[in-house]
Amino acid sequence: MQNHQQQPWTAHLDLYGSPECDYHAQLTIGSTLMNLVLDTGSANTAVISDLCSSENCTFVQKPYLPIPDSYANFDTVNASYGNAKLRSYWKGYATGQLISFDHVQQAFARVDVITDHQSFFIPRCSKNQGIWGLAHPSLQTRPRKSNGHASNSEQQKLTLFDSIRREKGLPNAFTVQICPKSAVDPAFAHEFNFLGLNSTMRHAQLQQQQPSATEKTCLRDGHFWLGGYPSQSVGSEIVWVPLSHTRYYEVKVDHFVVNGNIVAGMEQINVPRTIIDTGTKDIVLTPLNLEKLLHALWHSKLVQFDDSVSKEHEKSFWFDHAQLSLPKKALTISHNVSVAIAFEGNNVVSLPIENILNIRDFGEQMPDWVNISWTGFTNSGGSGNMASTILGNTLFLGKTVIFDRGREEDGAHKMTSRIGFADASACCRTSSGKDVNILLSVDSVTKISIIHQDHVANTVQICLILLIALSGVGFFSTMAVFLMNGYQEKKNRAADAISFKGDEQHQIHLVK
Structure with missing residues (x-):
């Protein structure tokens, strides 16, 4: 969104998905509309290509990005992901692509095309066709040329987000809002609310015989x-948490809190690090720290069972992660229980209790029974230099999370980098880039891009759009990529806008 008052450029994308499969935005890569998972724990942007033809790829939803016959001239690239329990990787080629979003805006950026993978795509999340890495450039893996040498292309060192920044004058910030669980899962919301009622209110509700809402009404x-965030998206005071390290979105957690009391016995929460990661389903803790948190939740009476449920089954529910099937009258959910995370500086962020419960009814055949289990936490099972604590989608549900990456001129961003947490508001409403009325980290990159419009770059991009549109993925598309890469390299060298560390490795193991 660029207006006549020379305001910084902003944009918006709807998100779709679930905590289990992460959340994706739809971007047009070249001329192919694709679903890219937002991942703040990595930096590569990569999509499945039509060269990925093994059984590992066939379950992924089509279309795949078509690659021209000249792909052998592209630089090779690969990336690994994982924690102590799960590992995945992909390999492919580094390419330059024209990215379109909001149906009208374009930017030219590096996009890696995946030709093979191991556990990167998973069958239950077949809609995910790629990943948009939103971490800092030092986490982006470096391509290699056919002779084995690392590529020195300046364009290839930029992430997609940073390429957009430099082309569009984007402020150094973005915001992720995930709708509350009860807003997007009406069947869960009905059971969660019903089980929070006392017996008298339950009886009164049943007497009304009103059908429960099961159709999803939220379209995203x-x-x-x-570039920032819309004020209408914030439903509470923003809790700002400073970043302790900007390579990852790394923070310091002081303690977890249940019903206003510090959870006792949790140790070394931040050893070696705690990160904020949209690419992780759960809140990941060490086995010891998870056990202490579950013990506190058990004693909080979040889930109360009547005498028909044995203490052994109750303990198995919490400490063996057992799913219990039982009559609704045998349990009550206490909506008064509170769970929170206290970051350094006593910055406390609440964790909605609906995010940590999984409740499903038995359907029409047994309408008075439910399946219930806890969810949203997992143990890291690891040691070494893996992140011992990962704050994943369990924390994001029902939140507006603002990633204020800091101004480039402020000491490598350390002075101004922070993450803001607020309750989500207006999540089911439509939105656009024009709604972003709170701009963050408007720095020299933003100002230069606004004041000194590069009309040559605009002309080049318009020509390339026409070339790609006319040629599909053939010779002219490849030529367009080559020309744009050359143009961008000359432009970046002339501006001398970016400096990179010379000891960057071609493959970085992403230890979330």
Whole structure:
């Protein structure tokens, strides 16, 4: 969104998905509309290509990005992901692509095309066709040329987000909003609310015989804004948490809190690090720290069972992660229980209790029974230099999370980098880049891009759009990529806008 008052450029994308499969935005890569998972724990942007033809790829939803016959001339690239329990990787080629979003805006950026993978795509999340890495450039893996040498292309060192920043004058911030669980899952919301009632109110509700809402009315699962955030998306005071390290979105957690009391016995929460990661389903803790948190939740009476449920079954529910099937009258959910995370500086962020419960009824055949289990936490099972604590989608549900990456001129961003947490508001409403009325980290990159419009770059991009449109993925598309890469390299060298560390490795193991 660019207006006549020379305001910084902003944009918006709807999000779709679930905590189990992460959340994706739809971007047009070249001429192919694709679903890219937002991942703040990595930096590569990569999509499945039509060269990925093994059984590992066939379950992924089509279309795949078509690659021209000249792909052998592209630089090779690969990336690994994982924690102590799960590992995945992909390999492919680094390419330059024209990215379109909001149906009208374009930017030219590096996009890696995946030709093979191991556990990167998973069958239950077949809609995910790629990943948009939103971490800092030092986490982006470096391509290699056919002779084995690392590529020195300046364009290839930029992430997609940073390429957009430099082309569009985007402020150095973005915001992820994930709708509340009860807003996007009406069947869960009905059971969660019903089980929070006392017996008298339950009886009164049953007497009304009103059909429960099971149709999803929210047409999206969240929002992604570039450049800042809309004030209408914030439903509470923003809790700002400073970043302790900017390579990852790394923070310091002081303690977890249940019903206003510090959870006792949790140790070394931040050893070696705690990160904020949209690419992780759960809140991940060490086995010891998870056990202490579950013990506190058990004693909080969040889930209360009547005498028909044995203490052994109750303990198994919490400590063996057992799913219990039982009559609704045998349990009550206490909506008064509170769970929170206290970050350094006593910055406390609440965790909605609906995010940590999984409740499903038996259907029409047994309407008075439910399946119930806890969800949203997992143990890291690891040691070494893996992140011992990962704050994943369990924390994002029902929140507007603002990633204020800091101004480039402020000491490598350390002075101004922070993450803001607020309750989500207006999540089911439509939005656009024009709604972003709170701009963050408007820095020299933003100002230069606004004041000194590069009309040559605009002309080049318009020509390339026409070339790609006319040629599909053939020779002219490849030539367009080559020309744009050359143009961008000359432009970046002339501006001398970016400096990179010379000891960057071609493959970085992403230890979330």
